[in-house]
Amino acid sequence: NAGVMQNPRHLVRRRGQEARLRCSPMKGHSHVYWYRQLPEEGLKFMVYLQKENIIDESGMPKERFSAEFPKEGPSILRIQQVVRGDSAAYFCASSAGTGAMNTEAFFGQGTRLTVV
Amino acid sequence: KQEVTQIPAALSVPEGENLVLNCSFTDSAIYNLQWFRQDPGKGLTSLLLIQSSQREQTSGRLNASLDKSSGRSTLYIAASQPGDSATYLCAVARSNDYKLSFGAGTTVTVRA
Numbered sequence: 001n002a003g004v005m006q007n008p009r010h011l012v013r014r015r016g017q018e019a020r021l022r023c024s025p026m027k028g029h030s031h032v033y034w035y036r037q038l039p040e041e042g043l044k045f046m047v048y049l050q051k052e053n054i055i056d057e058s059g060m061p062k063e064r065f066s067a068e069f070p071k072e073g074p075s076i077l078r079i080q081q082v083v084r085g086d087s088a089a090y091f092c093a094s095s096a097g098t099g100a101m102n103t104e105a106f107f108g109q110g111t112r113l114t115v116v
Numbered sequence: 117k118q119e120v121t122q123i124p125a126a127l128s129v130p131e132g133e134n135l136v137l138n139c140s141f142t143d144s145a146i147y148n149l150q151w152f153r154q155d156p157g158k159g160l161t162s163l164l165l166i167q168s169s170q171r172e173q174t175s176g177r178l179n180a181s182l183d184k185s186s187g188r189s190t191l192y193i194a195a196s197q198p199g200d201s202a203t204y205l206c207a208v209a210r211s212n213d214y215k216l217s218f219g220a221g222t223t224v225t226v227r228a
Contacts, residue, residue, distance in 0.1 A: 042220040109159035
């Protein structure tokens with residue numbers, strides 16, 4: 001049973017380009033969360049999705065950032081017109097999400113985005 | 117807004133010593149609390165999950181306690197080893213929404 005899979009592991013983009021980060025949750029998990037870890041800072045919640053629905057995007061910047069979790073395929077975090085301040089590690093987590101015994105979050109290895 | 121604080125920010129101990137890592141949170145209406153380990157440049161590995169109704173969880177040399185009323189959790193690592201060197205993160209889930217609020221972490225160095 002593969003864990004949470006994120007790709008790419010490392011991504012370099014020039015300012016103004018688009019970054020697309022992918023996350024495949026653990027098998028059987030229908031809840032996906034994206035977190036961002038800026039250098040020397042803790043992880044901050046960005047967005048929470050279930051299949052085809054955005055449940056909570058309160059931590060995501062209003063502009064340039066978007067997320068989706070389609071019925072088929074991985075969850076995608078998309079950053080348009082990247083700026084140097086977007087350089088960070090982006091982590092995806094998944095959970096089964098139902099009931100007290102199913103709320104443990106499992107994290108992927110992260111995608112380290114560098115904007116040059 | 118949930119604030120999670122971890123003290124100390126860094127800790128260096130000789131091999132064999134027991135480790136005590138502290139986590140405090142401001143809102144006691146939590147669903148669960150998780151302790152994670154993060155190695156440099158790597159992802160997060162879940163160590164222990166404590167439900168809000170529980171007082172502690174144990175796994176091998178690790179023991180985590182939870183005092184929800186005082187907003188505190190403590191991670192104990194017995195007989196530390198150099199392989200325990202990592203950053204340890206505490207994360208709290210708010211009631212019913214599973215969103216995690218993270219502390220900034222405690223970076224542990226175990227000297228051989």
